[in-house]
Structures are given as C-alpha cells and as structure tokens.
Ligand SMILES: [Zn+2]
C-alpha cells in the first residue's frame with residue numbers, strides 16, 4: 140500500500156519528536172532508570188507513571204486525602220477554587236523532583252510533571268459542559284524579590300509545557316505577587332493564610348476560566364489567595380493544577396515546601 144507523501148506537519152512532528160528525544164533526559168524522573176530511546180517524550184517510565192497518585196482517594200475540590208468526594212473542610216468552608224488536579228502526595232518521588240525543580244532549575248523535570256498532569260487535566264476539562272469557554276493557564280507567580288533570588292519561577296516551568304500539551308493559552312504575567320512574606324514553610328496554617336492574604340493582584344481583567352498551576356499545595360492558602368485575585372478580576376472559575384499535595388496536619392511538625 141502506498142504511503143502518502145510526508146507533509147510539512149508530518150515533518151515537523153518527526154522533527155519535534157527527534158528534538159524531544161535529544162533534549163529530554165534519558166532517565167525516568169521517578170526512578171532515574173534509563174529510558175529507551177523513543178520513550179522519552181513524557182520523561183517517565185511506564186511503572187512510575189502508573190504509580191503516581193494510585194491508591195489514594197482525594198477530595199475533588201482541595202485534593203486532600205479523603206474517603207469522600209468532598210472533604211469535611213471543603214463542605215464547611217469551601218475554598219474559592221472549584222477543583223484541584225494533582226499528581227500525587229508530596230512524598231517520594233514527587234518531593235525529590237519538586238526540590239530539584241525549585242532549587243536546581245531543571246526545565247526537563249517541569250516538562251515531565253506537565254506531561255503526567257496533562258491527561259489528568261484533560262479528564263477534568265472533559266467533565267465540563269460542552270461549549271465551556273477555553274481555560275487560560277496561569278502559573279502562581281513569585282514575588283519580585285524571590286524571583287530575583289531564584290532566577291526563575293518553578294511553577295512556570297510546569298505551566299508552560301502544560302499549556303503547550305493542552306493547546307491552551309498561557310498568561311505568564313496574569314498575576315503579580317505584591318510582597319515577599321516569610322517562607323510559608325516556617326509558618327503555622329493560620330499564619331500562612333494571613334501571610335498570603337491579598338498578596339496577589341491581577342494585572343488585567345480576566346474573563347476566562349483559569350487553570351492555576353503551582354508545584355505544591357500545603358494548606359491551600361497561596362492558591363486560595365491567587366484564586367481570589369483572579370475572581371476579583373472577573374474570572375468565572377479557577378481549577379488548581381498542582382504536582383503534589385501535602386497532608387494536614389503534618390505541616391506544623393515537619394519542614395514542608397516554601
Ligand atoms: Zn521510573
């Protein structure tokens with residue numbers, strides 16, 4: 140049977156796949172085993188990808204471990220975001236990956252997290268009514284001081300490839316973080332909420348629903364404050380997309396992520 144001649148888009152796809160093979164790490168982000176050539180597009184081996192988040196029942200709104208679809212906290216005091224999509228617990232291997240992403244600028248790890256998150260987000264978006272307006276991807280920003288200190292925003296390293304994988308627009312400057320309080324990891328859950336309350340302002344009106352991307356959710360205070368800013372600017376709804384979720388109440392006893 141005759142094969143159709145390669146088109147420009149076929150050639151581009153082949154080139155992109157070759158580039159991904161060359162640029163992405165050869166090792167799995169989860170177990171560091173070498174990946175076979177041609178299986179590098181996601182950055183994960185099949186076993187690690189399957190193991191992420193398996194066996195844990197979570198609240199659909201805030202992603203905390205929960206035996207019911209909506210946890211007690213969300214039933215009594217619902218957060219401003221409508222849903223949360225998460226890869227898994229802030230535990231091996233995600234904690235190690237996120238620390239590497241945060242402190243050693245590794246865009247390939249951001250791409251691996253985005254590749255694993257994309258089908259979960261797609262599944263979440265498929266639950267929405269047909270004709271639902273397109274979401275815009277927004278990464279939780281760092282304050283100017285912290286950005287200068289770190290040199291990059293790790294949430295954007297997940298948000299950019301995620302937007303690309305989903306074919307959705309990204310707005311890298313949608314939110315501005317007004318001030319750098321003490322790192323969230325040094326604070327109690329109550330202090331975390333007031334530390335970030337009103338910390339974000341939207342840089343323009345938002346009329347689209349938003350996929351709000353962050354690396355870790357601990358108490359949810361940061362994501363709630365960023366959501367409030369987007370809603371104040373007109374966004375009709377916000378879905379959080381996070382790589383890992385810590386469990387309460389351990390946050391006050393162990394050094395969690397900033
Ligand atoms: Zn692996």
Ligand SMILES: [Zn+2]
Nearest residue numbers: 198201210213
């Ligand atoms: Zn909940």
